[in-house]
Amino acid sequence: MDRLCRLCLALAGMLLLLPSARAVDPALDWRTLTTAHFEVHFAAGQERLAREAAGRAEAIHDRLSSDLGWLPGSRTQLVLTDESDLANGWATPFPFNRSQLYLVPPDAVDGLEDYGDWLSLLIAHEYTHVLHLDKAEGVPWALRYGLGRHPLLFPNVFQPTWMTEGIATWVETDVARGTGRGQSAYYEMLMRMEVVDGIKPFDQVSMSGIRSWPAGTVPYLYGVHFFQFLERRFGRGAIRQLVEEYSDNLIPFLLQSNFRSVLGWDSPTLWPAFERYLWTRYDPQIAAARSTGIRTGERITEHGYRTDAPRVGADGRLYYLRSDSLQRPAIVVREPDGHTRELVEVHPYARLAVPHEAAGLLLVQPELCESRYLYYDLYRVDPDTGGTRRLTHCGRYHFAQWAPDGTRIAAVRIAADRSELVMLDDEGEALETLWRGAPGVVLSHLTWTPDGHHLIAALFRPGSGWDLERFDLKTRQWRAITDDPIIETEPVVGPEGRYLYYSSAHGGIYNLRRRNLRTGETVTLTNVLGGAFAPAPAADGSLYYRGYTAGGFDIFHLRNPLQAGVPASNAPPLPAPESASGNAGDAPVTDYNPWGSLLPRWWMPTLYATEDVLQLGGYTTGQDALGVHQYLLAADYEFEHELLGGGFSYAYDGRYRLSLQRWHSFDYADDDLDELESIRRHDQAELVASFPLVRLDYLLAAHLGIGWSWEEDVERPAGGPAERPEEDGILGLAVTWDDTVSPSRAISPLDGRTLRVAAETSEALESDFSGEVYSLDWQEFIGLWGKHVLALRIAGGWGTEWPRPFELGGSAPAQEGPLGSSFLFNRRAYPLRGYPTGLAELTGRRMQLGSAEWRFPIATVERAITTPFVGVHRLHGRVFADTGAAWTFGNEPDGYQTGAGTELYADLNALYIINLRVGLGYAYGFDEGGEHRVYLSLATPLF
Numbered sequence: 053m054d055r056l057c058r059l060c061l062a063l064a065g066m067l068l069l070l071p072s073a074r075a076v077d078p079a080l081d082w083r084t085l086t087t088a089h090f091e092v093h094f095a096a097g098q099e100r101l102a103r104e105a106a107g108r109a110e111a112i113h114d115r116l117s118s119d120l121g122w123l124p125g126s127r128t129q130l131v132l133t134d135e136s137d138l139a140n141g142w143a144t145p146f147p148f149n150r151s152q153l154y155l156v157p158p159d160a161v162d163g164l165e166d167y168g169d170w171l172s173l174l175i176a177h178e179y180t181h182v183l184h185l186d187k188a189e190g191v192p193w194a195l196r197y198g199l200g201r202h203p204l205l206f207p208n209v210f211q212p213t214w215m216t217e218g219i220a221t222w223v224e225t226d227v228a229r230g231t232g233r234g235q236s237a238y239y240e241m242l243m244r245m246e247v248v249d250g251i252k253p254f255d256q257v258s259m260s261g262i263r264s265w266p267a268g269t270v271p272y273l274y275g276v277h278f279f280q281f282l283e284r285r286f287g288r289g290a291i292r293q294l295v296e297e298y299s300d301n302l303i304p305f306l307l308q309s310n311f312r313s314v315l316g317w318d319s320p321t322l323w324p325a326f327e328r329y330l331w332t333r334y335d336p337q338i339a340a341a342r343s344t345g346i347r348t349g350e351r352i353t354e355h356g357y358r359t360d361a362p363r364v365g366a367d368g369r370l371y372y373l374r375s376d377s378l379q380r381p382a383i384v385v386r387e388p389d390g391h392t393r394e395l396v397e398v399h400p401y402a403r404l405a406v407p408h409e410a411a412g413l414l415l416v417q418p419e420l421c422e423s424r425y426l427y428y429d430l431y432r433v434d435p436d437t438g439g440t441r442r443l444t445h446c447g448r449y450h451f452a453q454w455a456p457d458g459t460r461i462a463a464v465r466i467a468a469d470r471s472e473l474v475m476l477d478d479e480g481e482a483l484e485t486l487w488r489g490a491p492g493v494v495l496s497h498l499t500w501t502p503d504g505h506h507l508i509a510a511l512f513r514p515g516s517g518w519d520l521e522r523f524d525l526k527t528r529q530w531r532a533i534t535d536d537p538i539i540e541t542e543p544v545v546g547p548e549g550r551y552l553y554y555s556s557a558h559g560g561i562y563n564l565r566r567r568n569l570r571t572g573e574t575v576t577l578t579n580v581l582g583g584a585f586a587p588a589p590a591a592d593g594s595l596y597y598r599g600y601t602a603g604g605f606d607i608f609h610l611r612n613p614l615q616a617g618v619p620a621s622n623a624p625p626l627p628a629p630e631s632a633s634g635n636a637g638d639a640p641v642t643d644y645n646p647w648g649s650l651l652p653r654w655w656m657p658t659l660y661a662t663e664d665v666l667q668l669g670g671y672t673t674g675q676d677a678l679g680v681h682q683y684l685l686a687a688d689y690e691f692e693h694e695l696l697g698g699g700f701s702y703a704y705d706g707r708y709r710l711s712l713q714r715w716h717s718f719d720y721a722d723d724d725l726d727e728l729e730s731i732r733r734h735d736q737a738e739l740v741a742s743f744p745l746v747r748l749d750y751l752l753a754a755h756l757g758i759g760w761s762w763e764e765d766v767e768r769p770a771g772g773p774a775e776r777p778e779e780d781g782i783l784g785l786a787v788t789w790d791d792t793v794s795p796s797r798a799i800s801p802l803d804g805r806t807l808r809v810a811a812e813t814s815e816a817l818e819s820d821f822s823g824e825v826y827s828l829d830w831q832e833f834i835g836l837w838g839k840h841v842l843a844l845r846i847a848g849g850w851g852t853e854w855p856r857p858f859e860l861g862g863s864a865p866a867q868e869g870p871l872g873s874s875f876l877f878n879r880r881a882y883p884l885r886g887y888p889t890g891l892a893e894l895t896g897r898r899m900q901l902g903s904a905e906w907r908f909p910i911a912t913v914e915r916a917i918t919t920p921f922v923g924v925h926r927l928h929g930r931v932f933a934d935t936g937a938a939w940t941f942g943n944e945p946d947g948y949q950t951g952a953g954t955e956l957y958a959d960l961n962a963l964y965i966i967n968l969r970v971g972l973g974y975a976y977g978f979d980e981g982g983e984h985r986v987y988l989s990l991a992t993p994l995f
Contacts, residue, residue: 075679076133076152077424078705082644082678086127087636089113093644093677094132100491101155101171101468102132106636108172112179116223120180120295122187124149128179129649129677134468136426137418137448138401139164141174143181145206147653147674151178155468157512159450159496161541161555161562161585163238163269168231169492169514170469173224180220184208190300200654200672208295210304212258212964218275219291222283225276230517230537234276237539237557240337241583241600242266242273244561247334248581249602254323255916259923259961262914263377263797265357265604281329286315305921305963319918337560338581347579349597349608352386356604361404362588362596363413365435366547370588370596371395371413372607373404377797378839383415383433396438399748403428403451406499406544406588407435411458411478421446423746430463430480443480451496452476456504462486464495464509471495473507473523487528497542501569502549508533510541510554520554533567545569546589553577553587553595564597566613577613584608646676650683658688664728664769665718666691669698680705690716693731693767711738716766730775731766740876750791757784757877760817780856781817784877786810792833799928799957800841800907801833812877814855823853823897827879836906839928843905847882851897858899860884860936860949861891863973863987884936886951886977886985893981894938894949901936916961925959925967934975949979955989967992 076082081096087106090113094102109130117123128149139158143151157170167173185208188196192205199205208216225232233239246252246266256262257274266273282291293314301310308318315322353359358375365371368388375381381402383395398417405414413433421427428450430443452463460483461476471494473487489495494512501508507523511530520533520540533552534540543554552567558576562583567574578584582600589595599608652672660667669688675681687698699713713736721727737760744753764777792804808829814821827849834842849858859881882901887894909928916923933952937945953975960968971989976982 075705076131076135078678078680083641084644085636085639085641087639089124089127090130091127091677092130092132092636095134098132098134098155098468099641102641103636103639105130105132105153105171105175106639108169109175109179110636112172112176116176116179116183119223119292120183120187121292122183124182124186128182130175131678135424137428137450137466138426139170141178143178143185145182145185145201145209146203147201148649148677149182149186150677151175151182153178156466157469157492157494159464159466159494161238161539163233163236163242163272165238165512165518165539165541166231166233166236168226168229168517173231177220177224180223181216184216184219184295187295187299189296191302192300195302199656200652202654202656204304207299207301207304210301210963210965211298211307212271213260214257214271214275214278215307216275217271218277218279219295221272221276222279222291225280233272234280237560237562238583239273239276240334240560241562242269243277243330244334244337245582245600245602246273247330248338251327251330253915254319255918255921255923256914258918258921258964259914259916259925260965261961261967262925263912264914265602267357267377267796277330278326281326282315284329285325290314307921307964308919341561341579341581344579346581347577348584348599349578349595349610351599351601351606352609353607355606356601359605359607360586360598361402362586362598362607363404363406364588364590364596365407366409366591368590368592369407369435370607371404371407371435372598373398373402375400376604377795379795379802379835380793383413383438385435394438395435396433396440405451405453408454408458411454414452414454414461415440416449416452419748420746423744430461430476432480443476447480449474451498453498453500453507456500456502462498462500462507464498466494473509486525487523487530499543499545499552501545502547508543508545508552510543520552540565542586544587544589547591551589553589555583555585555587562600564595564610564613575614577610644678646678646681649677650674650681652685660718662718662720662728663726664692667695667716671699682706688715695731695733695766707742707744709738709740711736713737728769730768732763732775733766734761734763736761749793750789753788755784755786755788755876757786758782758817759784759877779818779820780814781819782812782814782878783816784810784812786876788876797839798841799839799909799926800843802835802839802841804833806831808876810877810879812855821855823851823855825849825851825855825897829879839909841907843903843907843930845901845903847899847901849880849899855897856880857895857897857940858882858938859889860894860899860901860938861887861889863975863985864989882936883934884949884951884977885932885934885953885973885975886982887949888981888983888985891981894936896938896940898940898945899936899938900945900948901934903932903934905930905932910956921961921963923961925961928957928959930955930957932975947979949977949982951975951977951982953985 085092085102085106087110090109092102092106131152134155136154137156139156141153153174158164192207196205221233225234227235297314298310311318355374355376357377360373362372370386372384374384380397381400382397384392385395386392402417407413412435415431415433416428418426418428427446427448429447430449430452432441432443448465448467449463450466452461459478463474463476465472465474469491471489472485474485475483492514495509497510499508511521512518517537518539520543521530522533523530539557541555543552552569555562556565564577564584564587565574566577584597584599586598595610595613597608598605652674655670655672658669667688667690671686673684682703684701689696695716697714697716701711703709715734717732719730721729740757742753742755760781762779765774787809789807792801794801810827812825829847832844861884863883863885907930912926913924931954935948935950937948939945955971955973957971969991973987975985
């Protein structure tokens, strides 16, 4: 097998070893419901939801398959899971059409709140992806008959993310029913402020993974608006024609020619017209808001991005959540004198309750339960020291508030599509369930009345949308406070107890309102261009809130909210969203069987040919519908010398991997491949088991591995003595730790450390090597200022008897021998920049290595050339010094070799969807064997 094929197999094998974020829990009792066009997989206890999903999916299929002109060749696999408290879903056409749907519905205003029926909207969005990405015409469709579902034969995958997400978000939107992001007041807020600040250019929007706000929302936001523009300017037929034309592209990424062919314009003409459409759409909103006088508070933070949850204590302290994508999210406290300090770091998507004078702060944040389930839990935070104590474990409490006396906690528990109101004691123990909602009813954002007799909350009810309601703790009944299809949310009872503050989308812009709980008189307190959320009334009569600007969310302070308040006007609202129906009541249910989806769906041919060698082969990969079983299968045959090779890798749940491999290396006398010197056979077998303990802020794992390899000469066409066979067997145990913090806007981990400790023996299996090896690799990241980071590394290895030796040198480590591809065991090669690999003085059975790097930002660019599409996300650099030694005898080396240099990195986006980190480095070794070295590196940018 040639080196290119071996590289493909190695990469695929490493992917099989990684834990699968998309695999569901295999320990659950999984069932399958089959309809004409879907197989719906669900855990025991969720059959009602599975039948509802199947019925909605079939109705959506009938509509969308006609609209998009495509009928998949086999059933789409729908996986329903309740393993996350964050509303989401995803879809892929590889290796078959598959979509995973998270059952918990949206519970807050974040873009998904206008859903009408969660399953219907989610399936419409994800099934649009399935049909759009699966669709192929012409040559790509014909080639699938020979190569199967080869990844390169899905033309619609190879276009900007804003095109694929845009069409799906456009399909999910129903303006008449008031559902979907394309008509929501939240998405209108995002785009309205983009218009005010300046529309992003075509090349920036087309780059995958931009960090500039609104960051990950950009593809959805710009995409849905672009398709709405196309519909208005060219008609719905043009959208279908765009999909048709792109679906027969054998050469991918031909976006501009597709635009010209269908619309008569390319992006330099189309994008300015799109900008004019946005101005025409949003200028009336902007003008209307300005004409009545902007009423906004003083901006008191400059974090932007997802800053959230202002809460005011009785002592006048302001608490809020900082989430700026530059550092770890945290609770920040602002003293009455204006001084601010970080109180405690928290997890992403955290929520903060109103502080209680005696009981302190309640924090609600997601955490991994049993290393797999992402569920919300409650924490108690000391408002002075930041000391945090976890109250619940796997509780799924999305919202919580202290009772007025501080002895009880009212909490909202959401599991699948059912909400519950639960009363807890002050230690988080459940006392009783006060109320359990009907399917689809969502409870959120609780607040107490000061007398402790009532709770007020925002509730979503199918068919009517989001309203505010009051819960009587004595009668256990809800009574409406507001009753219209406009979203009202985030209620808070003021400290005086008479007024209810909340955020309302009346008029199409989220503003703050105050309602007299006795008379019902309502006043609108703000009139903003962006949006106003999360009111936090203070005892002095002022009001803090979360306000939206073009850079994201920040905290604002309205010192006299009633000075400019005006009576609320209730303009005629949109029609109430309709509740969906559809139930696959008679569809058969069977136990889940992975074998049908495990069959190979595609293959990749391989060829290696020289004057002396002709090797043909191929490989394929596959998995089951749940993502639990994954495999790679390869085979090749060399005809001139009749050599058979191949490989098989299998991973279960991303935690256990078996790999078997035979390949042949063909060594030539020179780079021209004119004279074949030898053919060597390599056999390898590996088994690795990982036992992780995963939390959102760390990963601790133990790994057990066993591996064996054998290599020997098969032929030496050029003559000469044969190299001796080599056998290696190793048994290893490793422990790894990772608590690094890598915010999306950072160039490197900003904080934390990684640690690998391994013990390996060559005595458990037959081996030409002997003894044990103990190794440690510690990397520490220290944030300096801004995005600047000091990265330190200490590594050491100690071998007894005669193990496979350590080698220092080069700019990147190589993996050799059995278990090398796991990156956990048999790691013998370590970079020492400024020195070549293979130096005798840097080879031995013992090793020490140290490194220090200053990592610094240079520029955030986010611009691209469009033909061919190549963009630069950002530029950053490193200045480093390495020192190390390898030796064989004694307890310490005779000396150390040291090198230093600098590296320049560019995080690139190529062809819309491929993100790469390209590096150019220079290093100089100061000691024996050192030299001037210039090198290039290519990697996926993990940070």
